[in-house]
Amino acid sequence: MKRNICFAIPLFILIVFSGCKKNDSNPVAASVAATEEWRGITDNDSTNHGQLTYKKSLDGSIAVNGTWQYPYQGTTVQFVISSGTATIVDTAISITVQGTATNPAAPVGFQTSAFTESISGSAYNGKSVGTYTVTFSTFGWPSNLQGIFTATRISGSGVTK
Numbered sequence: 364m365k366r367n368i369c370f371a372i373p374l375f376i377l378i379v380f381s382g383c384k385k386n387d388s389n390p391v392a393a394s395v396a397a398t399e400e401w402r403g404i405t406d407n408d409s410t411n412h413g414q415l416t417y418k419k420s421l422d423g424s425i426a427v428n429g430t431w432q433y434p435y436q437g438t439t440v441q442f443v444i445s446s447g448t449a450t451i452v453d454t455a456i457s458i459t460v461q462g463t464a465t466n467p468a469a470p471v472g473f474q475t476s477a478f479t480e481s482i483s484g485s486a487y488n489g490k491s492v493g494t495y496t497v498t499f500s501t502f503g504w505p506s507n508l509q510g511i512f513t514a515t516r517i518s519g520s521g522v523t524k
Contacts, residue, residue: 396421397521403514405495410434413442415458415514417449417522425449425522427460433508438468442478454524456491458482464499476501482512486523489516 397419405411413431420426427447433440447460464478476499484493491514498507516523 394421395419397519399519399522400517401491401514402517403491403512405433405512406510407513408434410439414517415444417519419522425451427458429460433464435466436468438466441465442480444480449522451486451523454485454487456482456484456486456493456523464497464504466504469503473501473503476504484512486514486516488524490514491516491523 395418399417401415401417403413403415411433413429415427415429418426418428425448427444427449429444431442431444433442442462442464444460444462446462447458449456449458451457458481460480460482462478463475465475467474478497478499480495480497482493482495484491491512493512494510495512496507496509499505
């Protein structure tokens with residue numbers, strides 16, 4: 364009996380300490396150092412508008428998410444950004460985002476498309492201007508959309524100048 368107890372105690376200690384090990388396959392997200400919310404319009408059309416959120420991590424990386432409404436052929440296409448990154452050098456800004464666009468007026472089976480958008484411009488003192496290009500992955504959607512944008516920071520600081 365004493366032999367079983369001597370074996371059980373070290374086994375119990377091993378299980379307890381092994382069970383408390385951090386799961387390295389699921390790292391904790393980097394802490395956010397700064398957040399900014401931006402509202403913008405494209406192509407000088409206030410019905411073509413959206414909002415982007417920039418979250419700058421302690422490691423300097425900048426994550427981007429947001430939504431957009433784009434009037435297109437008599438309907439409004441909804442864009443939801445699922446992932447994105449920004450690079451900011453001084454006042455120059457470059458953004459690449461991915462997500463899903465939904466056109467409720469499109470035929471069944473063609474109402475959604477994955478998209479990638481590239482944005483280049485400048486951001487300074489709460490104002491941003493530049494160009495954008497959107498490409499879609501679904502047959503029947505436009506090969507791309509291109510134009511200009513203007514944006515205004517509506518809250519936050521510490522990401523752009």
